[in-house]
Amino acid sequence: MEKQITAPISKETARTLKAGDYVYITGTIYTARDAAHKRMKETLEKGMELPLDLKGQMIYYMGPSPAREGRPIGSAGPTTASRMDKYAPELLDLGLGGMIGKGKRSKAVIDAIVRNDAVYLAAVGGAGALLSKCIKSSEVIAYDDLGTEAIRRLEVENFPVIVVVDSEGNNLYETAIQAYRTEDTTLC
């Protein structure tokens, strides 16, 4: 089903999203990947405040290529989400509303999604040029020294994603693959 949502996202909205839905996001989202997550974790361990209030926010696992003059951003597709699995449950428990990436998530992350009425969305991996067209502005808000891995605030319009893990724990990667699987399982 096609849906339009705005970000940040409420728990009520997150609950309406179902695995397999094709969703267009408009609003504000934040980027963070490996190094920024590591730093956020260290910040929390020191008992300090994160550079953004996570409540209802969506984190896009993405490190862009440099922007050419006059453009908000360079190529901007998703990176593999599982590398952030170690950090995601804690951020979800702190109010993170959703994550955008690509690839499988751990059981601990899926449990935290269900526990917090959140959502995991996939953008099409390797479509960074196309996805960049939906990003209207980009501003580094923290960890500038990390370069492409800094935390950026993005304003997006009709940013296309697919719901992979919904707030009930349904996982599209598992169900969709079964639907097209015709392999002879006796081989392996």
Add this chain to the structure above:
Amino acid sequence: MRTVNVSEITEQIKEMCIEANHYLSEDMKNALSESEKQEKSPLGKQILCQLQENLKIASEDMIPICQDTGMAVIFLEIGQDVHLEGGPLEDAVNEGVRQGYKEGYLRKSVVRDPIERENTKDNTPAVIHYEIVAGDRIRITVAPKGFGSENMSRVFMLKPADGIEGVKEAVLTAVRDAGPNACPPMVVGVGIGGTFEKCALMSKKALTREVGRHSDIPYVKELEEELLTKINQLGIGPGGLGGTTTAFAVNINTYPTHIAGLPVAVNICCHVNRHAVREI
């Protein structure tokens, strides 16, 4: 004996880094458009269509196809009758990468030390593979490699008794485990034989072979075709969201090996299988 100044190699590599990250080779583009016609999943079809649109935007607006513009893997086949002058070749290659990634607005994704992880900020050093061949030409292949798929690659040290069935199982295991993480549809490079490092290198080089071109060895060609069919029956599909297009090609290279071993390497590349080739 032919003399080549290494500055010429710098210039070529600079251009090739930019070219490879904005334009896919014709064989990859054809593979995408053909697979869109064959794909049975409506969502899979839509993704294949978006990937073609992405290529169009990348080339027209000069935005890298993927934000992961890779670690620069460079194969240099140097004719033994070439004399290089003008400084160390390795420096010339890295200078080409440095200039290409800067001028091409490509992402700098290389860290100086695997544990300390400080970005080198110019995407150097490259990973360079040298080969001395007959003749007086230099063949340069620039293959920027993204790590979404690199992380899902594997080496299996099989036993001779595992045989061809063991090889098939290894390749299918690697692809099945990679699933959506490797940005399918993928190209699967396989090295069979040699030693631990030789089979890994063969699998990397296999990714630079044109999609649709098979091994000259009859049984290897059959194996490539059989594995492609089996991979596409896994159901992983475009983006890992289900479908009948999981890989465009399985390219296998082989080499003699030891009486006690059967090394198999599986190097997976996403649909942005980049390689630019030039000869000077």
